[in-house]
Amino acid sequence: MRIAVLLGVVGGLVLVPAVATNAQAPAGGGAPSNAGAARPQDIAAQNRQIDSDYNTLAGRGVNVTNKDRDGARPKRGSPTAATAEDIKAGAPVRDVKGVPIGSIASLSSNEIMADPTQPVIDTGQVKIGVPLNAFGKDDKGLLLSITADKFNQLVAQVRAKTPTPEQQSN
Numbered sequence: 001m002r003i004a005v006l007l008g009v010v011g012g013l014v015l016v017p018a019v020a021t022n023a024q025a026p027a028g029g030g031a032p033s034n035a036g037a038a039r040p041q042d043i044a045a046q047n048r049q050i051d052s053d054y055n056t057l058a059g060r061g062v063n064v065t066n067k068d069r070d071g072a073r074p075k076r077g078s079p080t081a082a083t084a085e086d087i088k089a090g091a092p093v094r095d096v097k098g099v100p101i102g103s104i105a106s107l108s109s110n111e112i113m114a115d116p117t118q119p120v121i122d123t124g125q126v127k128i129g130v131p132l133n134a135f136g137k138d139d140k141g142l143l144l145s146i147t148a149d150k151f152n153q154l155v156a157q158v159r160a161k162t163p164t165p166e167q168q169s170n
Contacts, residue, residue: 082135082142087119092141095148104142128155 079096089106105122118129136143144151 079136079138079143082132082137084132086137087132087135087142093121093135094141094143095151096143096145097147098140098143099148101144101148101151123155126155126159128158 087104089104091104093101093103095101102121102123105120105127118131119135120127120129130144134145136145146154
């Protein structure tokens with residue numbers, strides 16, 4: 001019985017490569033057709049011509065940039081450190097991925113800022129001071145150096161440590 005099972009398994013393994021080989025043959029028999037497909041030599045020649053044209057223009061002093069090439073996207077400005085002058089009331093604030101976090105709060109006269117060197121972000125649920133060195137800016141505006149999830153975790157930690165008005169009166 002074991003020998004019959006073993007021979008059946010071995011026989012099946014011998015047939016699998018033969019079936020796989022037949023499955024790769026083109027329909028209708030004959031050699032596979034590459035009609036309409038670009039040859040690698042043609043693509044390489046076309047790329048050489050594009051590069052030659054580009055270098056010719058650049059050599060003549062024509063201002064050639066990546067924007068001049070088809071399909072090229074312009075680079076976004078890299079983030080830089082924000083200064084106190086960059087932070088204005090009402091300015092939107094995003095995280096490092098571009099997710100909106102809130103905006104710079106304009107404090108009313110009865111609100112006191114704990115640290116004047118920390119701009120206050122209004123998330124819509126809470127106002128919280130953030131150190132100036134955590135801010136950056138790019139071509140789209142202000143951003144924080146952390147993700148929105150991490151920011152929300154830090155806000156929750158601060159709120160858990162801060163006593164509520166009922167706790168302070170006891």
